[in-house]
Amino acid sequence: MKDMDIAEVSRRAGVPASTLCYYEGKGLIASIGRRGLRRLFDSAVLERLALIALGRAGGFALDEISSMLTPDGLPKMDRGRLDAKANELDRTIQRLTAIREALRHAARCPAVRPMECPTFRRAVRLAGAGRFEVAPIGPFKAEAVSATRGKRKTGDVDLA
Amino acid sequence: MKDMDIAEVSRRAGVPASTLCYYEGKGLIASIGRRGLRRLFDSAVLERLALIALGRAGGFALDEISSMLTPDGLPKMDRGRLDAKANELDRTIQRLTAIREALRHAARCPAVRPMECPTFRRAVRLAGAGRFEVAPIGPFKAEAVSATRGKRKTGDVDLA
């Protein structure tokens, strides 16, 4: 396979050349050599870029992605790690699904105040958005859905 | 209703006081007055914060959220806008689902190189990886969202 210059990789992968440099700097991709100063890539990089894009689309950080790939582009994670990631994603999906339903519902629910509507409140709860002790009309137990991985130091919601 | 000081709101909503100030500055929430310098809130703010958290959890920007709420906390978006949002979210969910499947599959597929496996390739394709318009992932999780607000003019992707 003929090797490609950065412009061609950029074109074929749909990734700006500047990003390719950046990725190379981070060790996410590697050029196969140089012609003068210029990088040369072989087509394997396209595959690798696809994997990187897949990871990004899944919300993974670049560092995380690079820890998931060997220098030769093979995944290097054990099954447990992959499954853990999948589960994490699964929780995200469930949250987003709840929010989507909340939006759809809000589009046609006639309740004056959204929180008066049980369906809406349920969505809020599923979204893990508000463990708030708001107007307890009906059973509204906030379970610690948290798992907030940012450092929420104020994280101890009272909700007695 | 007895009004609350910022510490109480913070505690009950699980949101740092600094964030409450920040939100007030942005016009997302409002205090009902001051005692001396100190802000006073009434309990309606908790509900409003729940809506804000819901929006954030859905990956919406603060500006976007504020454009969706009236000053009195009622949603002000028309049905079309809500549905559009829901659809957006729906596409995100589908992408994430594809990625989740890719991960699960990768955990047990014996193919040496991931891209040799048709199932995996399909997932990559469904994930829309390559031209990423990376969307809402987690709240409180490394903001994967942002960034792509620019122009991805480096358009067509051509996977290996």
Add this chain to the structure above:
DNA sequence: CTACGAGTTCAAGCCGACTTGAGGTCAAGT
């Protein structure tokens, strides 16, 4: 041979959503 322009490096900038720090105010407890 020479100019052109694609490529290179490195530092700095940008965006969003906050957080942190310095320095100041003031309500309330003793």
Add this chain to the structure above:
DNA sequence: ACTTGACCTCAAGTCGGCTTGAACTCGTAG
């Protein structure tokens, strides 16, 4: 009256993922 410490404001810092700019190199077409 005095101390305490919760609260205030505003500027600046942080983090991730890039992008942009300036200054420079060098392969290649004419």
